[in-house]
Amino acid sequence: MRSPKKTAATPAPVPAPVPVRGPVRAPFPGPGPGPAYTSVYGSPFGSAYGSTYASAPAPAPAPAPARAPAPAPAPAPARAPAPVPRVVTCIRCHLYWWNDTCDGREPCNNCQADGAGCVHPKCDSFAAGTCKRGDKCKRAHEGDNFDSLDDFRKTLKRVGKKTDTRLVAPSVRAREMSAAGASGSGRSG
Numbered sequence: 001m002r003s004p005k006k007t008a009a010t011p012a013p014v015p016a017p018v019p020v021r022g023p024v025r026a027p028f029p030g031p032g033p034g035p036a037y038t039s040v041y042g043s044p045f046g047s048a049y050g051s052t053y054a055s056a057p058a059p060a061p062a063p064a065p066a067r068a069p070a071p072a073p074a075p076a077p078a079r080a081p082a083p084v085p086r087v088v089t090c091i092r093c094h095l096y097w098w099n100d101t102c103d104g105r106e107p108c109n110n111c112q113a114d115g116a117g118c119v120h121p122k123c124d125s126f127a128a129g130t131c132k133r134g135d136k137c138k139r140a141h142e143g144d145n146f147d148s149l150d151d152f153r154k155t156l157k158r159v160g161k162k163t164d165t166r167l168v169a170p171s172v173r174a175r176e177m178s179a180a181g182a183s184g185s186g187r188s189g
């Protein structure tokens with residue numbers, strides 16, 4: 001038997017709606033639904049025992065409007081840590097273990113407080129930029145602009161051992177004396 005001829009008056013058959021458990025969700029970018037819409041069992045609509053309902057096919061995604069690619073953000077310049085200024089301890093401060101209170105100027109604060117001559121040791125690689133130790137070198141170089149330099153080819157000497165009791169640095173003594181005088185330790189009478 002032949003099927004009747006389709007004309008404009010005869011409408012095309014419409015497929016029957018398929019029952020779906022849960023709401024129909026919009027299509028997701030990527031290969032499948034997002035993890036928020038997936039059940040514990042791996043399917044957005046199924047259960048542990050399977051589903052008797054057929055899942056509805058997802059509608060085709062709408063074409064995205066053509067956009068120019070966004071320019072990549074410019075990388076932020078990496079901030080280098082502030083360099084620690086290199087302190088060239090004078091020979092006298094090194095001798096008496098006052099390295100931590102020597103400010104490395106000429107004359108340094110300890111030599112200035114005692115009225116002593118301040119002499120800095122000269123590096124074996126005195127020319128600027130030729131020292132292998134670089135910023136870690138504790139001796140004077142050409143660009144440090146010290147007037148009083150002395151050639152010490154050997155290791156600098158010290159008085160006593162590091163664990164021995166030492167003389168108090170003159171700059172610390174001067175600070176303590178000025179603090180004691182400012183606190184009003186004078187006698188009244």
